[in-house]
Amino acid sequence: MRLDRRRLILLLLLAFTVLVTVIIAQKQEDKDQYMVKDFQVDDVLADDGSGLVLSWKPLDRSKRIIEYRVYRGVSPDQLFFLDAIPVNVKIGVASDRMYYYDNSGSEFIDIASPRHLKKEKQQDAKSPLYRKMPRDIPFLAGMADKFSLLSLVDKGKYYYSSKQFTTDKPTTPGPDGKIPESGDTYAGLKDYQQSVICFLKPGEKYYYTVVAVNERSKFQKPAAITVGTPIPNPPDPSPALYTVVLEDKRTLQFEWDYPLYKDDIAQYRIHQLPAMSDTMWMQLKQNPEALQGKTNVVAQGGVGSGSLKNYTTIPLTTEEAVAKFAEARYSIELMDYDGFSSYSPLSVPRLKQSSALPPIANFKVEDKPNDKGDRLTVTWDAPICFVVKTTALDSKFSRLRLNYQLNKTEVQKVKNIYFEFFKTGESKPFAKIKEFYQDDKIVLKLPKGYDYKQGFRVKITMEGKPEIPKDYMLEQDLMFDPPMMAIMPTKALYRNGLDVSRISNVVYKKTISSPNLTLVKRNTSFDNSLDVTIPYPSLMQKPVQGLSFAKDDSLITLINGSQGMERKARKLQSGDIKTPLVLLSADLDLVFDKKNETRIDTSLFPSVGVKLAKDKVEELKTTLADLNAQKAALPDPAMAAQLDSQIDKVSKQLAAYSENNNLTHANAIKGKRSRMRYIAGVREDYSRYNTYQVVKTDGKGMFVEGELPKDGEEIRYLKPVSQWFDANKYVTLFATFLFATMVMVFVNLAKRGKDLYIRPIAGIQEIDNAIGRATEMGRPMLYCMGIGSMTDVATIASLGILGLVAKRAAEYDTKLIVPCYDYILLPIAQEIVREAHYSVGRPDTYDKNTVFYLTNSQFAYVAGVNGIMIRERMATNFFLGYFAAEALLMTETGNSVGAVQIAGTDAVTQVPFFITTCDYTLIGEELYAASAYLNREPMLLGTLKAQDYFKFFILTIMILGAVLSTFQFTGLNELLPLK
Amino acid sequence: MKKTIPLFIVILGGLIFVAYAFSPHRFLQDDFYNKFYVPWTYASAPFAALLGIISLSMMHSSKIKRRAPKWQFSYFFFAGFIVTALAGLIGGMQKGGLFMWMFENMQMPMSATMFSLLAFYMASAAYKAFRARSMEATVLLVAAIFVMLAQVPLGVKISKHLPTISQWILDVPNLASKRGIGLGVGLGAVATSLKILLGIERSYLGGGD
Known part of the structure; x- marks a missing residue:
């Protein structure tokens, strides 16, 4: 068959079709291969119904996936970017499944969110994937109801930039049956003034997908869109309840552990049961009806809002027999906010005497010195010193280096630590070491012939200020550890003979307005204090109450109601705020009235604040009158007495709102800004007052509460104080003043004409000759200031020398090239060179293109400078400033072109390279002196001379300190700051 | 006035930073430094960068105009500048984009090449330094031999004391001189x-x- 033209075309077409089909098929196959498989969305167990867990099978390492991007939406046709999970492209994912928990606050809108709805990259028109949720309130209004929203707003923005937004007067009666006189007032903030985070709502449907992105940023096909609904579940049971019956004190002590997820636990209830087997209890607790009547609630309380108190004590009445409680069994029921509960395994009580309890914690709370006022120190013990590890200094273990740790607060000073070492079973120490300078290590010589594998005991005592009790003693056993091939301390730490290593010191805090203690931290017995941070408030957290915006000629508001967000629309009127707003509560706490035990709230807006206070007083008066009338109407005095506590509470609230000075003063201020400034000052001050409690516990029911700090009968609350001066820096300040005085003295001496001798520095003296050489050769000079910025002293010193070099260069009409590394330096260098030309009367020779910015990439700068050196065939190079690895690369090149090179730096590591490759080198401080040396200005010479004398002063102190320390006088060492 | 106002600003700024060094007060540490100084530094840096770019562009354009020696290379500056800027502005700076590709495959290897040259330059510098032409140079040579030999397994084979001697050289005379310079600095x-x-x-x- 002849292959004519037509057949050839046909054949080619066929081949092309086959090729295209194969490529398309291959691509399709590739697409499928890169798609995330087995994607699932499940409810998070034991949570409050605000969490979903996403899981999928990760792609193979060979796919070079760099991240998995998670998308979420409230409908399957619009999914927004939620989060990206980075993956190490080389290692891939080791596990079979990847998990992502969507159970905490995620971004709803933020300043970084796109302004409008934006498709995700590389997506076609049909794709449901979008970038982050847009910062578009009218658009978001459609889905706001599906989430719980929380606004995080800078306090300044909330206080001063909030817009007063009042809803229309309701037409239907409120819960009290009356039609309110006006609408509700909210603080309206624009979308960019805050970050709004969202939480999933129980029972709502959420749609998810996951997209793998490879290292070339190519988005792969999304996983199948999957729906999930979070539902509230019963909390996990407490893993363990510990019960102790203190026989002599006739008390029951309970301590329990919390499950992993404990955020929504609101209450606990401890049940007493008759003795039964674990199997029986398992069956019984699954049947709440059968449980009724068989248990006796002995204790209950609230642990919500992060309190997480995990212990309680129940006193037994004298009539009750201790044995009855010791023989019973106990279980703790943890209840969440949704009413779900779960029971712990049965606890068998231990019968103990109070003498076995840990000692009560005598703690104190102090302001942490020398800080900006955001920390308090809770101290419950004298300084604690213990051996951390030992290292044999020879193969026979005859000499050991012991590293110790000294835990103390900033106000506790330890003068000496005494270590005494005892052989096992002996009471006479074989070695004593007095550690007068605490460098965290000592060297111990073991007695000759002693078998180190037997180990030994170390006894540690200390003296210091505030005075450490004489009988305060810490002991540790140091035993040979065969796997480690070293003598190591055992876990036990004996404090005055009692092993305290299992005792924890748990710190709780209480704010001035809260009735409950909240857990801060559980500390070991190796700690003697805790620094608690009380940050200055900077953010306000407010639940979003609604949204408002104008659309066409309507004002649309969405306000949180009992049925979710209620949407209302009406015609726009004059004075309406058209800007889309996120509406937050305008109410905020002003102060806690300690006398009346009432937290007083007010409003952001002056008129609303005044009205709020007035209405509150009226409401409380009415309530009080009602309660008094109810009480009078009750025939039974016992029942009437029950109302007394309510009447007392309302009376106090009434007194607080009628008489509180802060509220009265705030409401008297007319201007919004000045009123807000006053409110901010009051509320931020009171909210920083805290008190603390330390509980010593073995974690198994043997605990002792420390007493809350008190002033007479009242609990003492403290707030940290911001210090104006760091007391650790007195010596530095003194030295600075001394040096400044010396500078003044020598400057004055120099001004009066006293001849101050400055030793000759060859590198500086040769600067003139080097410039002369370049002039004679008719070649340019290079002035390089290194890679420092204006914050480096070396760069500033270099700028001083540049002025002098530029002046000489201008005088001799020699070209000076200054390539700059830092763009901030460029205009300064240009100005210096320009001034130099003007000062010698040669403005015409100034070319600002000879002082230029090169780059701020280190090695690109080297390449540039080296290129200039070679092309321009430099006669003289100056390398003065701060240099790093590029120094040798540049000076060697300069050397190879035969330039005279003068270098100077304060970077110690580069000095050897300069010495080797340059003709003259200014070492360290000589660089700083160069400007003074060349200028011979009395002012500059004076500082140079003062510098020399001060150096002599420092050397004297150093020698004196070394000598005194040798004789164990460490006062001078301790006086001087470490850094 | 041209010098007085900048001088006043510098002195005032200097005094504030002296106070910042000695005072932990919230007003200086938070209100001044974190809320005022740092944001203003970030805000003003791009303007200074613009100065640098203008300077570099002016220098190269003048080179091209004047047909200065090797003026053709200046085109590479403009080409590199425009391509890199466009790659970053359009494609973003994330991994996988053109900007990062150029950074990883062009700038990084070129920087690494420059850095690797340091090894050869060091050998050349060492040769110059270790020529025992004077007493000081001889001491330098001997000390360097001890320190270098102690860094390699061969040194320990020669003598087990070599690492100790090397460490002593580094810890005592070397550290003393470094601290001396440090004190002066x-x-x-x-x-x-x-x-x-x-x-x-x-x-x-x-x-x-």
């Missing part, structure tokens, strides 16, 4: 700062009075 830095604070040192203002 520290004092010099304080002196320079004082000179600036007292208005004695004015070179940073652009020369002249």
